[in-house]
Amino acid sequence: MTNSTKSHAMQQQSPAWSGELQALMEAYHQAGGDPASFQAPEVATLAVSGDQVLVSHSIPGVHLQSQPIENGVRVSVVVDEGTQVKHPVHLCFGVLPSEGIQKIEADYQIGDHAQVQFLAHCSFPNAIRVEHRMNARIHIGKNASMTYTEEHYHGQNGGIEVYPVSEVKIEEGGQLTSHFNITRGRVGKLVMDYHIEAGASSLTELATKAFGSQDDHIRVQESIRLNGENAHSLTKTRIAVKDKAVSEVTTFTEGNAPRARGHMDCTEIVRDEAIAHNNPIVKVTHAQAQVTHEAAIGTVNRRELETLMARGLDEDEAVDLIIRAMIRG
Template sequence: MEEILDEYKELMEAYEKSGGVSGEFSNPKIPSIVISGNKVLGKNTVEGLILESEPIENGVSLKIVVKKGTKILFPMKLCFGLIPREGIQIIDMHAVIEDDAGMNAISHCVFPNAEHIVHKMNYKLEIGKRSFFRYNEIHFHGESGGIEVIPYVQGVVGEESLFEATFTLKEGRVGLFDTKYDIEVMKNGKVELYAKVWGKGNDNILIEEKVALKGENARALVKSKVVLQDNARSKVISDISASAPYARGHIDCTEIVQGDAVAEAVPIVKVSNNLARVTHEAAIGSLDSKEIETLEARGLQEEEAIKVLVNGILR
């Protein structure tokens, strides 16, 4: 028991460094779950929410169901992580948002001591009709870069529903980040995908986001912001296809490079209905040296000035 308490304490310390408030996990009014490796250290549910979890090899299988008519507006809190320097964590997650329901959720993935860590997430998402799911995922890594983060999200957004997902990784080294989204959107549905990543050292970032607008008047926005320095690498593949009348999609990719970093953007647009429209814009450039000089003139060191500018870009 003492070992589990120590593990929970260390995980909460890392959670707070990533911007979370650990006290929320002890609030019975806030739905939450804390997973370290393949152990569920804490779980709390509320009326209309089903949380089912069971350990699997190197991880946890998790099912989240928001029952019909239930709206969870104060965000559910999720914390996934590993405290040891080495290890594998696999999260198999299935989220179901039933008709006329909705949930906001914030997930913190914390790996403060990572040297040889693999974190995989297999995520299946089902959103019913007239429903919503807003999911904000924030990562906190150590400074060694010894981590591989490999999430795969496959989902369906029902009629008149919304799926909004934001991924943020600004603290610590990225390591290897290889994420894939594959989302289908039905009539009057909407999806918004946001990625904000800061790569350093020899970090390697691959973002592949695919959205299929299958219903009339379906909407999609895929927006990525990646900042690279040192020898970091990134490739952002943004793919929107529209096959239904009045479907609309837009891709917006911004990548900033410094030092010997290399960035690549691959926007893919496909329209197979003459009443649909998909647009894209991509920009790759560098930080404005004049802005850095201005901040240095105000007393900041170059590294501090760069951090201020990058945080502004990745807001």
């Protein structure tokens, strides 16, 4: 049975799936996803558990293909030229056992003038010794638009290492909006590494939100090269660490063309014995380009903390509320 046929058969079942797919959908829900989306025939979907593709459903204009590799899956996503995808494409990646390795090699080809949104949920609810590697190659065509929202849940044990790497090329007039969020449960070890080459009149927006605790380690590395005239970019990073967690943020923006504009905005909150690093790097090679940055590292606002405590919250509850409000912003 092909992946597409298998998917259609699953969509005709009741929501009470059985076996590993049921377990993966429960993990998907923990990560913030809606399992019902995987039963909608008008929605393109892909669900991968470990090295097994459990659901793969393409729709007109959106083509999903997959093949097994050692400890994982190679995925191809093609959005046809001019396609306006009405419903977000739903992706689910997860490892359900407490130990395991998952490698995803993903290739995204967004055709000229196409428009598509992706909702990706990555869930590792029982992780004690789990490694997840995501290597993505993304090509966004002329005047095309891609929005990629990625929600993570790593469980409560902190026994996971996650390595997302993205190599992106944006053609003239293309747009990329990326949101990466891990704000519930433990982080474990997270090492993000994004590299973006931006063409003329393109727009790049990267937003990263993470909340680390205990001995979590968060490392965010983002590099944007504004190579085309009138290319614009914004990176927005919101990270909080407490206990003995560590965060390291390195953002690099390079302005290489007339009227290229880039801005980097990073805020980190530190509590207890946690440590936060921030390294904004600016490079401008054209006299008419401009790149700016702002960074702030510190603790929660004392006045806000006292106000919440006066309303009945204890200090830990008040700090958590302030941090989560900052991350949402």
